[in-house]
Amino acid sequence: MEIIHISAECYPVAKVGGLADVVGALPKYQNKLGHIAKVVVPAYDTKFIRENAFEVVYDAWGNYGNHWFSFRVLKEKTNKLGFDLYLVHIPGLTDRPSVYGYQDDTERFIAFQIAALDWISQWEHRPDVLHFHDHHTGLGPFMTANCVKYQHLKETATVLTIHNAQYQGQFGWDKLYYIPAFDLWKSGLLEWEGDINPLASGIKCAWRVTTVSPSYLEEMRYNARGLESLFNYERGKCVGILNGIDTEVWNPATDPMLSKNFEIKTVEAGKLANKKLVCGVFGLDFNKPLFVFIGRLVDEKGADLLPDVFYDSLHYHRDKINILVLGSGDNDVEHRLNDIKNVHGANYNVYIGYNEQLSHQLYAGADFLLMPSRVEPCGLNQLYSLRYGTIPIVRRIGGLKDTITDVGDGGFGICFDQTSIYDITDGISRAVGLYGDKKKFKAIRKTIMKIDHSWDKAATEYIELYQILN
Ligand code: ADP
Numbered sequence: 001m002e003i004i005h006i007s008a009e010c011y012p013v014a015k016v017g018g019l020a021d022v023v024g025a026l027p028k029y030q031n032k033l034g035h036i037a038k039v040v041v042p043a044y045d046t047k048f049i050r051e052n053a054f055e056v057v058y059d060a061w062g063n064y065g066n067h068w069f070s071f072r073v074l075k076e077k078t079n080k081l082g083f084d085l086y087l088v089h090i091p092g093l094t095d096r097p098s099v100y101g102y103q104d105d106t107e108r109f110i111a112f113q114i115a116a117l118d119w120i121s122q123w124e125h126r127p128d129v130l131h132f133h134d135h136h137t138g139l140g141p142f143m144t145a146n147c148v149k150y151q152h153l154k155e156t157a158t159v160l161t162i163h164n165a166q167y168q169g170q171f172g173w174d175k176l177y178y179i180p181a182f183d184l185w186k187s188g189l190l191e192w193e194g195d196i197n198p199l200a201s202g203i204k205c206a207w208r209v210t211t212v213s214p215s216y217l218e219e220m221r222y223n224a225r226g227l228e229s230l231f232n233y234e235r236g237k238c239v240g241i242l243n244g245i246d247t248e249v250w251n252p253a254t255d256p257m258l259s260k261n262f263e264i265k266t267v268e269a270g271k272l273a274n275k276k277l278v279c280g281v282f283g284l285d286f287n288k289p290l291f292v293f294i295g296r297l298v299d300e301k302g303a304d305l306l307p308d309v310f311y312d313s314l315h316y317h318r319d320k321i322n323i324l325v326l327g328s329g330d331n332d333v334e335h336r337l338n339d340i341k342n343v344h345g346a347n348y349n350v351y352i353g354y355n356e357q358l359s360h361q362l363y364a365g366a367d368f369l370l371m372p373s374r375v376e377p378c379g380l381n382q383l384y385s386l387r388y389g390t391i392p393i394v395r396r397i398g399g400l401k402d403t404i405t406d407v408g409d410g411g412f413g414i415c416f417d418q419t420s421i422y423d424i425t426d427g428i429s430r431a432v433g434l435y436g437d438k439k440k441f442k443a444i445r446k447t448i449m450k451i452d453h454s455w456d457k458a459a460t461e462y463i464e465l466y467q468i469l470n
C-alpha cells in the first residue's frame with residue numbers, strides 16, 4: 001500500500017511536541033512492514049532542512065482565493081529517515097523558524113494543504129491512503145472529497161489522526177474563499193459552532209478517524225473542547241490506536257545524546273553517570289532522588305499547579321529531594337517556576353526553553369518523571385521514561401491511563417486521579433517512599449525497561465485500518 005502522511009511536524013525535520021515524534025516514526029515502521037509510506041511537511045527554516053540535501057520534484061503556482069503563491073516540492077535525497085520525505089516550500093509562508101505562532105497560521109496551513117494536494121493530484125497514479133494529522137491538515141479530507149480540482153483523489157481513502165483536540169484551528173467565514181471551488185451547499189461540512197473548524201471538518205469528512213489512545217477516544221465523548229456531540233455522532237468511524245515510540249531513536253544503549261549509554265544489566269551505573277552529569281550542571285546533589293518534568297508549560301499538562309506543588313514538596317521533604325524542570329510555554333508559569341530558585345536553589349532548578357539533548361539526558365538521569373496532565377491524548381514522555389528506567393508519576397487520564405499501572409496494583413508507576421495540588425504532592429511523597437525501598441525501586445527500574453512500546457504493533461493496526469478502506 002502507498003500511504004502519504006501529511007503533517008505540520010515530523011522529527012527531526014521540525015518538532016514542537018509528540019506529533020513530530022509520531023510522524024517521524026510511524027512511516028518508518030510502516031515501510032518495514034513492506035508498505036510505501038511517505039511524509040509531506042512544510043519546508044520551515046530549521047536546522048535539519050538547512051543541513052540536508054534535497055532535490056526539486058515539483059515546481060508550480062498555487063492559490064488560496066485570489067492569493068497566488070509559487071511553491072516547490074523538495075525530496076530528501078538519501079532516504080535517511082527510513083521513508084521518503086517531501087517538503088513543501090512556499091516562499092514567505094513556510095520558510096520561517098517556528099512551526100506555529102504566527103498571525104497568518106491559517107493562511108500558511110491552508111496554502112500548505114492546497115500545495116500538497118495540487119501536487120499529489122497531478123500524479124499519474126493515486127496513492128491508497130492520505131493520512132492527515134491534527135487540525136493543521138484537517139481540511140484535507142473535505143478538499144479531496146469535495147473540491148472540483150481534486151476529483152482525481154475523490155476515491156482515495158482519507159484518515160485523520162487526532163493527536164490533540166484542544167487545538168482546532170477555527171477561522172471565520174470571511175476566509176471561506178480560500179478553499180478551492182466546491183458546491184457551496186456542502187459548506188456545512190466545514191462548520192462547527194459558527195466557525196469554519198478544520199478539526200471538526202476532518203472528523204466529519206475523513207473516511208476514518210483515529211485518536212492516539214483508546215482512553216482518549218472515550219474521554220472525547222464528554223470532554224473534547226466543544227466537539228463532544230460530534231464525537232458521539234461519528235463514533236462509528238473512530239478508533240483509538242495507542243502510539244508507539246521509535247526504539248531506534250529512544251534506546252539508552254545507543255542514544256548518542258547520553259553521557260553514558262546503558263542497558264538493563266548496567267542500569268544502576270548508567271543512570272547514576274547521567275544523573276551525576278545533570279546534577280552537576282544544575283547544581284543539585286546526585287544522592288537525592290531526582291524528579292523531573294519535561295514538556296510544554298500549559299494548563300493541559302497541569303503546569304499551572306507545578307509552582308505550588310514544588311513549594312509544598314520541597315518544603316515538606318526538606319533537603320531530601322531534587323526537582324528539575326525542562327519546558328517552555330505560559331509566561332506566568334515560567335516566571336513562577338524561575339522564582340522557586342530564590343527559595344530552594346540547592347534542591348531545585350529549571351531550564352526554560354526547548355532542548356532535545358537535555359530531554360534525553362533527563363529521561364536517562366532522573367529517578368522519577370512527573371506528568372500531572374489534565375488532558376493527555378497519549379503522551380510519549382512516560383513511554384520514553386519507562387525505556388530509560390525512570391519511574392513515571394502520572395494522572396490517570398488518556399494515554400497515561402492506558403500505559404501506566406500503579407505499584408499498589410501490582411504495576412510499576414505512581415498514579416493519581418486528579419490534577420490537584422494534593423494529588424500531585426501525594427504522588428511525590430509516595431515516590432520518596434519507593435525510592436527509600438531500594439530493593440523494590442531497583443526491581444521496578446528493570447521491569448519498566450523491558451516493557452515493549454515499539455511501533456511494531458501500532459503500525460500494523462494502522463495498516464489493518466487502511467486495508468478495510470481499500
Ligand atoms: P505533547 O505533544 O502534548 O507536547 P508528548 O508527550 O506527546 O506531549 O510529546 C512531547 C515531546 O516533546 C517529547 O518528545 C518530549 O521529550 C518533547 N519535549 C517537550 N518539551 C520539551 C522541551 N522543552 N525540550 C525538549 N523536548 C521537549
Ligand code: GLC
Pocket residue numbers: 017018019022163164212243376377378379380399
Ligand atoms: C499530542 C498530545 C500527546 C500525544 C502527541 C502524539 O501533542 O498532546 O498526548 O502523545 O500528540 O500523538
